[in-house]
Amino acid sequence: MSKSKKVSRRKVLAGAAAALGSAVFSGESGAQETTAPVDPTKVQGRLASELGQRSPHEKVQRIPYRSTRTSSHTPLQDLDGIITPSDLHFERHHGGIPEIDPEGYSLLIHGMVDKPKIYTLAELKRFPARSRIRFLECSGNGGRSYRPPEDRQREMTPQHADGLTSTSEWTGVPLANLFEEVGVHAEATWFLAEAMDAAIMTRSIPVSKAWDDAMIAYGQNGEALRPEQGYPARLFLPGFEGSSNVKWIRRIELSDRPFGSREETAKYTDPLPDGTARSFSFVMDAKSLITFPAHPVQLSEKGWWTITGIAWTGRGKIVRVDVSTDGGESWHQAELEEPVLPKCHTRFRLPWNWDGKESVIMSRATDETGYTQPSLQELMDVRGPGTRYHYNHVRAWTVRADGSVLFGIDPPA
Numbered sequence: 001m002s003k004s005k006k007v008s009r010r011k012v013l014a015g016a017a018a019a020l021g022s023a024v025f026s027g028e029s030g031a032q033e034t035t036a037p038v039d040p041t042k043v044q045g046r047l048a049s050e051l052g053q054r055s056p057h058e059k060v061q062r063i064p065y066r067s068t069r070t071s072s073h074t075p076l077q078d079l080d081g082i083i084t085p086s087d088l089h090f091e092r093h094h095g096g097i098p099e100i101d102p103e104g105y106s107l108l109i110h111g112m113v114d115k116p117k118i119y120t121l122a123e124l125k126r127f128p129a130r131s132r133i134r135f136l137e138c139s140g141n142g143g144r145s146y147r148p149p150e151d152r153q154r155e156m157t158p159q160h161a162d163g164l165t166s167t168s169e170w171t172g173v174p175l176a177n178l179f180e181e182v183g184v185h186a187e188a189t190w191f192l193a194e195a196m197d198a199a200i201m202t203r204s205i206p207v208s209k210a211w212d213d214a215m216i217a218y219g220q221n222g223e224a225l226r227p228e229q230g231y232p233a234r235l236f237l238p239g240f241e242g243s244s245n246v247k248w249i250r251r252i253e254l255s256d257r258p259f260g261s262r263e264e265t266a267k268y269t270d271p272l273p274d275g276t277a278r279s280f281s282f283v284m285d286a287k288s289l290i291t292f293p294a295h296p297v298q299l300s301e302k303g304w305w306t307i308t309g310i311a312w313t314g315r316g317k318i319v320r321v322d323v324s325t326d327g328g329e330s331w332h333q334a335e336l337e338e339p340v341l342p343k344c345h346t347r348f349r350l351p352w353n354w355d356g357k358e359s360v361i362m363s364r365a366t367d368e369t370g371y372t373q374p375s376l377q378e379l380m381d382v383r384g385p386g387t388r389y390h391y392n393h394v395r396a397w398t399v400r401a402d403g404s405v406l407f408g409i410d411p412p413a
Contacts, residue, residue: 062088063159070094071138072228073163077291081337082310082345083133084166086221091228092138092164094263095198098248102232107216111191111254114183121232124216127173131219132238134343135312137284138164139241139268142391145407146376154406158291158309161395161407165312167345170236171219175210184210188254192261193235196250203244203268204258204280205237213238216249239314239343240282241389243268273384284314286373287392288321288348288365299403302356307334310345313367317341320366321348327360327396327409328375334363359399360409 037043054060060079062072071092074084084090091097102121110116141164144153188207195201205214217236218225225231230247237245243263258264258280270278288311293299307325311318317340322331337347348363366372374382376393398406 073159074166076158082167086226089166090164097227098197105232109182109252112185112188117182124173127177131171133169134238135167135345139389146391156407158294162289168220170217172215172217175214187256190255190258192253192259193246194251195246195248197248202261270389271386285392286313286365286367286371288363290363293405294397295405297405302354305352307350307352311365312345316368318346319368322364323350324362325359358401360396362394362396364394
């Protein structure tokens with residue numbers, strides 16, 4: 001046999017596999033989505049690449065909000081555990097995502113301090129780093145579940161209903177270390193955090209939060225922040241509403257009073273029924289969400305299923321989650337899956353023997369301060385119909401007799 005006619009063993013195996021045929025997975029339209037060999041042991045797999053990727057069988061993705069694309073929602077129903085992959089972490093921005101050269105980045109700290117100072121990114125990284133696994137949530141998360149129901153809302157997934165929350169491991173320098181170095185005055189009780197985006201996002205923050213657990217974060221889940229999350233550095237305030245966690249931070253000014261910026265006057269205040277408004281409602285209250293079974297899941301048969309979801313609170317640890325399978329008539333304590341960390345998503349699970357009849361499932365979280373997640377009516381009684389933020393009421397899902405699941409409760413017949 002001439003040299004040109006030689007066939008390698010690898011090519012023979014590959015040809016044999018091709019002869020065996022392959023399995024084609026198609027969507028409802030019949031269009032091919034991905035092809036896999038019937039016997040993968042007979043085909044050489046693909047080689048290593050510079051950047052890993054998900055299996056083509058996994059269709060998980062964020063959903064941008066409407067046409068404005070100023071936010072995107074995390075696919076909570078598709079995730080396990082508590083950590084959100086960085087590329088699936090929800091995003092929210094007011095002036096688009098800026099392109100910032102890390103070599104030219106700087107953070108100015110000034111105002112009521114002894115020694116105003118400008119920090120480069122390299123100088124921030126010289127401080128001892130700290131890493132914390134904590135959730136982040138937009139204060140407007142869940143707003144569509146608070147308003148009067150519409151037919152289309154029944155088909156909301158967990159991602160549509162509450163996808164503006166995610167959990168990551170955040171790495172950076174404690175803000176207290178920087179405040180100690182610049183010598184913050186004892187009279188300084190507030191600081192202004194200012195972004196370097198097109199909106200020049202600014203928020204007033206209590207200095208007490210800096211001394212507690214605030215950080216200037218530059219890392220997320222073991223790598224540099226994604227641009228959507230504030231690259232190259234952001235303010236991170238565990239447990240505080242998302243808008244106060246100013247991304248792309250460039251300036252911190254210390255003062256003895258809040259600054260009254262647009263984002264804390266015209267925005268991010270809660271109108272109340274008596275004509276007043278809640279200002280500086282920073283802390284995110286205890287909340288929970290069932291992520292399975294939830295729309296668009298359809299249970300295939302009656303019998304044992306596991307109800308699962310996440311719970312979180314800005315005031316510390318979740319200590320209990322109760323689940324109801326009869327619309328709130330009775331409640332059963334769910335198991336909290338380790339790790340149970342402060343200011344972090346906590347996974348809960350409860351085995352459920354579904355009898356095949358229509359059922360309404362709900363979850364209710366309690367945190368270590370003793371605060372328990374309110375019902376929708378309880379929250380409305382306190383906040384009124386016009387409130388715009390911090391929707392932490394109990395959510396419900398209706399499991400119909402055919403196994404389909406819709407958001408909310410079916411109206412009376």
